[in-house]
Amino acid sequence: MxxxxxxxxxxxxxxxxxxxxxxxxxxxxxxxxxxxxxxxxxxxxxxxxxxxxxxxxxxxxxxxxxxxxxxxxxxxxxxxxxxxxxxxxxxxxxxxxxxxxxxxxxxxxxxxxxxxxxxxxxxxxxxxxxxxxxxxxxxxxxxxxxxxxxxxxxxxxxxxxxxxxxxxxxxxxxxxxxxxxxxxxxxxxxxxxxxxxxxxxxxxxxQDFTRSTGTLTVSLVQPNIPQDQKFDRERFDQNLDQLIALIRTARGQVVITPESVLPVPLAFLDDEHVERLRHDAETRPLLLGTFLGNTTDGFVNSLVGIGFAQRYDYGKRHLLPFGEFIPPGFHWFVKAMNIPLDDQASGQHERALPFAGQRLRPLICYEDLFGEDVVASALDGGDPAATVFVNVSNLAWFGPRMVQDQHLQFSQMRALEFQRPIVRATNTGATAHVDHRGRVLERLPPEQAGVLEVSVDGRSGVTPYARWLSTLGxxxxxxxxxxxxxxxxxxxxxxxxxxx
Incomplete structure (x- = not known):
């Protein structure tokens, strides 16, 4: 038998x-x-x-x-x-x-x-x-x-x-x-x-491989702009007004907006729109989800710092197949969906942003699935070292069910692996605060506009996993x-x- x-x-x-x-x-x-x-x-x-x-x-x-x-x-x-x-x-x-x-x-x-x-x-x-x-x-x-x-x-x-x-x-x-x-x-x-x-x-x-580097108050913005209205030119001013109104209610030391919350390249904005954003950033610095680049070199899904002591921008490096880069032979399929900015360029650096005694390391949406890509930022010493991971996402493309919770679970695993807290600012959810033990401490309800005010405990130190992954992959x-x-x-x- x-x-x-x-x-x-x-x-x-x-x-x-x-x-x-x-x-x-x-x-x-x-x-x-x-x-x-x-x-x-x-x-x-x-x-x-x-x-x-x-x-x-x-x-x-x-x-x-x-x-x-x-x-x-x-x-x-x-x-x-x-x-x-x-x-x-x-x-x-x-x-x-x-x-x-x-x-x-x-x-x-x-x-x-x-x-x-x-x-x-x-x-x-x-x-x-x-x-x-x-x-x-x-x-x-x-x-x-x-x-x-x-x-x-x-x-x-x-x-x-x-x-x-x-x-x-x-x-x-x-x-x-x-x-x-x-x-x-x-x-x-x-x-x-x-x-x-x-x-x-x-x-x-x-389980204690990292130590506290102090706290930082962070305002996580969730605009809840429907995806079918996000790229509507006629609604651009209205959506921007809604975003700025939320930013003005923020009380944290730094304000973080979702991925592509400004759905056009920053260079394409007129002076009036840029000035409105800069004016509000004079009160508290702002990390703004937008696009950098040009038609020649390509556009980069980015997080841009406004109101900080130094210039800062971070471009997404690990792109999503079909949504952000088109695999060979599939241009016909992606073009049929008429997705805006569907073939993007990749970011060029992974620097963390020093601010108020912490170092904020962005991860744009899909990037937090690849611990091997970001492990350099979980090591002490050197420029990439981070104390807080910052995920900005827009999952409105996929509805509110299942996908938001799955993505939050991935953030929990990254927090556990590297013992770094993760704050998440998303368009429709899951906007949340995950501590260095992978626990979801706070979360906004999905598909609800608001600002989640959190006090995040930055961490410094190296886990055994980060040590061997950084050396051996x-x-x-x-x-x-x-x-x-x-x-x-x-x-x-x-x-x-x-x-x-």
Whole structure:
């Protein structure tokens, strides 16, 4: 009898269950985080693939990925249909096509695990499945600029595995959760017991790697301008009036506005508009979301400092595929949606802004998914060192449901990894204050105009994760994935040599 789950005679049911298990994994993320669902869903996948032919395992992994990513990224439909005005069927198919493409990584991982571990001891199979799941997640996070949205480790921004974030980061947590899932799926109770004991012990690991650098009062502006009105020229003055009215109510030492709150390049504004903004910045400095650049060199999604002692601007460096840069061969698709400023240039620096005894490091929207890109700002000494991370976003493209909570969860993980607080100013949500322990201390309700006044405790210091990530990047995790499959590959080679 084959060691895995046999679905012979019921292939359609097996594949439908794989899809549903992927949907279950989505349920482990915010807005109702149930971290324990993530290893349970993955355990089902591993159990279903174990002992199967590689092609069947690959198809099962692909359908799991489609269920997970289509249900977790469905809000992309809103940007394409409601604001890009693509037909409903085309928008739905585009979301499905993206989920299918990203699921290739999980198909490859499960197919290779089934192929390489066939006939191996259960502990070897458990290591192989966990390692190849980690490899699939790393591949999705890095290949073609990466798209790690709702990577499985983010489900553990809350829960017991969060204690390991300052040591091993989100992908180390991904590996640990995958090994728990594999031990559960293959009923390796001794391994599972050891892992659970280690996780319990991990709750007592030191968590204080940073120290306070004092407090800063910050005003986080949430204008709540509907996306279909944001680029409407006839409403520009009205939207600007609304923004300035909110700024004037701010009481913090610094005011932070969302990404692209001024939806035209700053150079295109007339003197009257610029003077109105500068006048209000005389009372308290302002970090303004706008665009810099020109038609020749391209426009850069930027955060511009107004009213500070020194000139400051920060340009987004890690651009969002399709929304901010167009992959080769897809100009026709993006142009069909008529997205403003759809092919942007990348920013050139990652300097933090010194102000009132703190150093503010901007992260524009999607950038806070890439800890490896910003780790230099979480190190003491040198120009990039930061005490507070500042995320500015505009998620109005995607509606209020699910996407805001997911993005907030990513900020929580970054705060845990580097033990730096994160303040978030967004157009429609989630405008929030996350402390250095990843706790959401304050948050404005979604789709409600207002200013969130927070007192943020800046932090200085270096976590173990920041130390090794800054030196080695993600390579130790790639090595861990390779080591996980080494026992089954050695066994296969030894078995082949015996029959040679």
């Amino acid at each position: 084959r060691p895995g789950v046999s679905w012979r005679g019921r292939p359609a049911l097996a594949l439908a269950l794989a899809f549903l298990a992927g949907v279950l994994q989505t349920a482990s993320f915010s807005p109702s985080p149930a971290w324990w669902l993530q290893p349970l869903a993955l355990a089902w996948l591993i159990r279903a693939c174990d002992g199967q032919r590689p092609r069947r395992a690959a198809l099962t992994g692909a359908l799991f990925g489609v269920g997970w990513l289509a249900s977790g990224l469905w809000w992309l439909y809103i940007s394409m249909h409601d604001f890009g005005h693509l037909p409903a069927a085309v928008s739905a198919l585009a979301v499905l096509a993206l989920a299918l493409f990203l699921s290739i990584y999980y198909a490859a991982g499960m197919g290779l695990a089934a192929r390489w571990s066939a006939g191996a001891a259960p502990w070897r199979r458990a290591l192989a499945f966990a390692a190849l799941w980690l490899g699939a997640e790393l591949a999705r996070a890095t290949i073609l600029t990466g798209f790690p949205w709702i990577a499985s480790g983010y489900a553990h921004a809350q829960g017991p595995l969060a204690a390991f974030a300052p040591y091993i980061g989100v992908y180390g947590i991904t590996a640990l959760a995958a090994l728990v899932a594999a031990a559960l799926a293959l009923r390796r109770w001794a391994l599972l017991g050891t892992l659970v004991a280690g996780i319990v012990a991990g709750q007592f690991l030191p 993600l390579w130790p995790l790639w090595a861990l994935a390779a080591l996980g499959v080494l026992p089954v590959l050695v066994r296969r080679r030894q078995g082949a040599s015996r029959f040679a």
